[in-house]
Amino acid sequence: MSIGQSREKTSTIYLHPSVGTSVDPNNLTRRQRVGAVAKVRCLEHQLFDGDRVRRSLSRHTAECVVAQINELRRALGWLEIDLEGHWRWPHDREQITAGR
Numbered sequence: 424m425s426i427g428q429s430r431e432k433t434s435t436i437y438l439h440p441s442v443g444t445s446v447d448p449n450n451l452t453r454r455q456r457v458g459a460v461a462k463v464r465c466l467e468h469q470l471f472d473g474d475r476v477r478r479s480l481s482r483h484t485a486e487c488v489v490a491q492i493n494e495l496r497r498a499l500g501w502l503e504i505d506l507e508g509h510w511r512w513p514h515d516r517e518q519i520t521a522g523r
Contacts, residue, residue, distance in 0.1 A: 448500030459495045466492045467504075474508055 451459070470476060470488045480488070485506055493503040493513070502510040 448498065451498065456499065459499050463492055463495045463499070463501075466495075471508060476506055 448456075466488055470480070470485060470492070472478070476485050489504065489506060496503055497513055503513050504510055
């Protein structure tokens with residue numbers, strides 16, 4: 424399965440409009456949680472080769488995959504990741520943009 428295919432399936436299968444970045448993780452059904460966890464793992468596997476972003480991915484593609492991963496992670500109540508594979512609090516991005 425390619426990145427483009429998984430992206431399409433992510434938006435049609437899991438990322439229903441009711442499941443966005445402001446979703447309380449406690450409101451997810453068990454099925455949604457299991458699906459989101461599986462999708463996060465799949466996307467992370469496609470993105471990273473060990474502790475690095477796969478060389479075959481362009482920067483733009485990698486950033487799009489990270490955005491998908493982080494949307495799912497926020498819905499699960501997990502920390503976000505960045506392109507280096509470091510975890511961060513979801514509000515870090517907002518603080519960085521506010522400081523510009």
